[in-house]
Amino acid sequence: PYTYNPCSAKERAREFALEAMAEDLQRLEALPGNYYNFHPGAHVGQGADVGIQMIVDTLCQVMFEGQQTTVLLETMAGKGTEVGRSFEELACIIEGVAAKCPELSDKLGVCLDTCHVSDAGYDIIHDLDGVLDEFDRVVGIDRLHAVHINDSKNPCGAHKDRHECIGKGYLGNEEFGGGMQVMQNIVSNGRLCSLPFILETPNELAGYAAEIRLLRSLQQ
Structure with a gap:
């Protein structure tokens, strides 16, 4: 649901996201x-805290007690005023829900997008394990449930969010x-390889298959 913005400055946009x-x-x-x-x-423009x-x-x-679906916050590239550009912001959301509605905490997690997290400034090229260590320290690796596997049109820290085909x-x-x-390090990493991987590259069916x-x- 990419069009939802639950923290929009416009009340109707927030209402739509909620509904x-x-x-x-x-x-x-x-x-289930x-x-x-x-x-x-x-x-x-309202500020990250707001x-x-x-x-x-x-x-x-x-969310509701007893729900069978796990809600995942996606790691964001940090373009514009996106929330979720850092592990700390994601942790604040999770901690906020846990404090306000503790019965919902176990149904909230994170999806790591490789393009986004690199564009946000996390060096998964040279230090994937270090980035995952930081995620574990800030959020908790048990909260990581899925990976969006994408290449990026921009260098680390660019805050652009433009996906590219794998290897390009x-x-x-x-x-x-x-x-x-x-890419081999990502798909073979012991903390990632058992998670579902979703491909989101600018491609066609034959390209996706390849x-x-x-x-x-x-994968090793």
């Missing part, structure tokens, strides 16, 4: 055990300082 997310989660009860991934939103509190309030309203961007291409070893074959061939 739609609540409806989505109710519908997902028919498909799934993940519901969303972009936390953009505070559009945005985080709005997201917490929305989650506490749309700054993560997977040696000319840009990355390489296939980077990328999936490539990524599977790299």
Whole structure:
């Protein structure tokens, strides 16, 4: 649900996010055990603290005790006023929900997007384990439930959020300082390899098939 913004400065936009997310989660009860991934939103000038509190309030309203779906906050690239550009911001959301509605805490987690997290400034090219160590320290590795596996059109710390096909961007291409070893490290990492991986590259069906074959061939 990329169009939702639960921390918008516009009241109607926040209401729409709340209504739609609540409806989505109710519908997902028919498909137990799934993940519901969303972009936390953009505070559009209100400040990150205000945005985080709005997201917490929305989650506490749309989630419910006993739900069978786990809600995932996506790591963001940090373009504009996006919330979730750092592990600390994601942790603040999770901690806010846990404090306000502790019964919902175990149904809240994180999806790590490789393009986003690199664009946000985390060096997964040279220090993937160090980045995961930091995630574990700040958020808790037990909160990490899924990976969006993407290359990036921009270098680490660019805050751009432009996905690229595997092997053609700054993560997977040696000319840009990355390489296939980077992708191999991601898909083979002991803390990631058992998680679901979702491909979100700018490709067509045949290209996706080739990328999936490539990524599977790299996994050790």
